[in-house]
Amino acid sequence: MANIKMITPVAEKRSMPAQQAPAGGSRRHAAWFALWGVLFLLLLAPATTTVYAELSKRSFNDNYIQYTTAVVGSIAAWRLSRSARTIPAASSMLGAVALAITSAVNSLAVLLHMATLWDISIIAMVGSFILAVRGPAKLQHYLPLILFSFFIVPDMPDELRLKISLPLQMITTKGSVALAHLFIPISSIGHTFIVNGHPFDVAPGCSGLNMWISFLFAFGIWQLIDRFRPHAYGIMAIGIGVLTMALNVVRLFITALVAYYISADQALAIHANLEAVLVPLGLLLLFYVGGRLRSAEKTTAA
Amino acid sequence: MQKKQLLLNLIVTASLAFPGIAAGAFQQEMSAAEKIKALHPVKLPAQLGDALAKASPADVDQPDLVCKRYISPANARLWAMVRQTSIFTQIHDFTDCLISNGYKPESVKRVAVKTDAGTMDAQILATHGKANSLAILWFQTGTISGADRWQWRQRLLTGGMPKLPVCRETQISLKRSGDDQQDMRKLTEAAVSVYRSQIE
Numbered sequence: 239m240a241n242i243k244m245i246t247p248v249a250e251k252r253s254m255p256a257q258q259a260p261a262g263g264s265r266r267h268a269a270w271f272a273l274w275g276v277l278f279l280l281l282l283a284p285a286t287t288t289v290y291a292e293l294s295k296r297s298f299n300d301n302y303i304q305y306t307t308a309v310v311g312s313i314a315a316w317r318l319s320r321s322a323r324t325i326p327a328a329s330s331m332l333g334a335v336a337l338a339i340t341s342a343v344n345s346l347a348v349l350l351h352m353a354t355l356w357d358i359s360i361i362a363m364v365g366s367f368i369l370a371v372r373g374p375a376k377l378q379h380y381l382p383l384i385l386f387s388f389f390i391v392p393d394m395p396d397e398l399r400l401k402i403s404l405p406l407q408m409i410t411t412k413g414s415v416a417l418a419h420l421f422i423p424i425s426s427i428g429h430t431f432i433v434n435g436h437p438f439d440v441a442p443g444c445s446g447l448n449m450w451i452s453f454l455f456a457f458g459i460w461q462l463i464d465r466f467r468p469h470a471y472g473i474m475a476i477g478i479g480v481l482t483m484a485l486n487v488v489r490l491f492i493t494a495l496v497a498y499y500i501s502a503d504q505a506l507a508i509h510a511n512l513e514a515v516l517v518p519l520g521l522l523l524l525f526y527v528g529g530r531l532r533s534a535e536k537t538t539a540a
Numbered sequence: 541m542q543k544k545q546l547l548l549n550l551i552v553t554a555s556l557a558f559p560g561i562a563a564g565a566f567q568q569e570m571s572a573a574e575k576i577k578a579l580h581p582v583k584l585p586a587q588l589g590d591a592l593a594k595a596s597p598a599d600v601d602q603p604d605l606v607c608k609r610y611i612s613p614a615n616a617r618l619w620a621m622v623r624q625t626s627i628f629t630q631i632h633d634f635t636d637c638l639i640s641n642g643y644k645p646e647s648v649k650r651v652a653v654k655t656d657a658g659t660m661d662a663q664i665l666a667t668h669g670k671a672n673s674l675a676i677l678w679f680q681t682g683t684i685s686g687a688d689r690w691q692w693r694q695r696l697l698t699g700g701m702p703k704l705p706v707c708r709e710t711q712i713s714l715k716r717s718g719d720d721q722q723d724m725r726k727l728t729e730a731a732v733s734v735y736r737s738q739i740e
Contacts, residue, residue, distance in 0.1 A: 270549050277556035284563070331544070334551040341555035345562040363555075370552050 274367070285360070303455055307389040314383050314462045325375050333369030333377070340366050357391040382465075386458045404429075406445035409483055414490035422498040433494050436502040444509070446486035449517060453478045453524055460528060470531035477527060485516045 340362040347356035365384045369377040377384075407429040415426045418433075425432045429440040457474055466474075489512045497505035 270553075273553060274556055277553070277560070280560050281556065329545060329548050331548055334548045334555070337555040338551055341558050344559040348559060348563045367552065367556075370548065 271371075274371075278367075282360070285356070301392075303451070304390050304392060306455075307386065310459060310462065311383060311387055311390065314386070318380055318383055322376060322379050325379050326373070327371075327376055328373035329371055330369050330373050333366055333371070333373075337363060337366035337370050354391060358388065361387050361391075382461045386462055389455055389458055403445040403447045406447055406450075406483070406486075407440045410444070410446055410486045410490055411440045413483065413487035414494060417487060417491045418494040422495065424494055424498075431490075431494060433497040433505075434502070436497060438493070438497065438502075438505070440490065444486075444490070446482045449486065449513065449520070450478065450482040452517060453482060453520060456521055456524060457528065460525075464528075465533040466528075466531055467533050470528070470533075473531060474524075474528060478524065481520055481523060485520050489513065489516055 340359050344356060344359040344363060347359055361384060364387075365377060365381075368380055368384075411426055411429045411431055415424055415431050418424045418431075422433065430437050431440070432438070454475075457478065461471075489509065492512060493505045493509040496508055
């Protein structure tokens, strides 16, 4: 996994200010790091085969986010580790406590056979580890990469996916029906809208969840390159959700118009292709808003 | 080395070592069916218990399974449609799905549904390894076309299914005992019995 590379501490300890180095000298310090490196390897070794097995069962199209995350994350990890040398290091007891908690969650995931929780907790452990042994400044330096690393988790559990997609289906249906009702006769039952007697079910695939993930992924890559102000993450998280729903409402609104004025078959044919137009449009909006939230400081992963 | 730094280093070391130790310990436990039973005792709802008591061994015979849709193999989660023996014979698809996810062929072949009245569609959700549960969802399709069935399943799962008279559904779930064959037989028997109790 790409996120492992960023914890390599050997190169970093050379630049550690002497007054902040743990008592006992750098040799003893290096021994601790070697021990932790081995423990991390032992922890991750079994997971490598599991992740490979999971990814190999799926088509390339289903894995492109994971592969892209691995490649981009590896490059970012390498560049961040180089630029991290100038950042002062200091240990943090808060980080050690956080690491203990995430370690417990990871163990629980093993007990309950929850693969996704395991993946997430490992990434959280890496972040906690950096905080514990290298301090908050280093964690802040690596934080964009840690956030981006969550995209490497193979898949969202079906239960969680359905819990997110169903409200999206309902919101999208209501929004598009309300908009279309201004122009054409249209009705809806649940997440199905009816035009000219033809029912159109807004399925989970039409909920906009995939579009949402795509926009988040684009922003995830961007924040590896540009430094954002802290509040920008909250604004973008909310903004991307609103943007996704708005675009999906437009998509289904156009679908309903086509169904009314042309035919149901044409509407079904066009509704998926509309994403090819709306996603780039959404990305432009995303870049426009994100550009105004950038910090003047550039990341060194760029 | 300062005491505080030493404490921190020990906490970090223990935190990194513990998941690996725990994984080894849990792996040994999971390999023994008795330990799984102890961890996840089988608790059947009253209705299911009654249905199981009424079930006849003749209801469970030779398998006839059709892999209707194979979802999310990353989660090792399988969906299959079980139908009357006389209607479908494509057992190999579903068998492949199960075997590729770790089920033993003999346990697959013993899963069966045989009804003597009406049409029964049952969907078996077999969750392998990731969670300790198996569940079966079934409904009488009646006038529901095959094309609509997928969306019906989605609505069943999400709770958004309209309460139409044509659909009778129930969800039966029980904890895994560690014996896949036994678990799936129980689920099948229960589904058949509940189905019969509702149509008779």
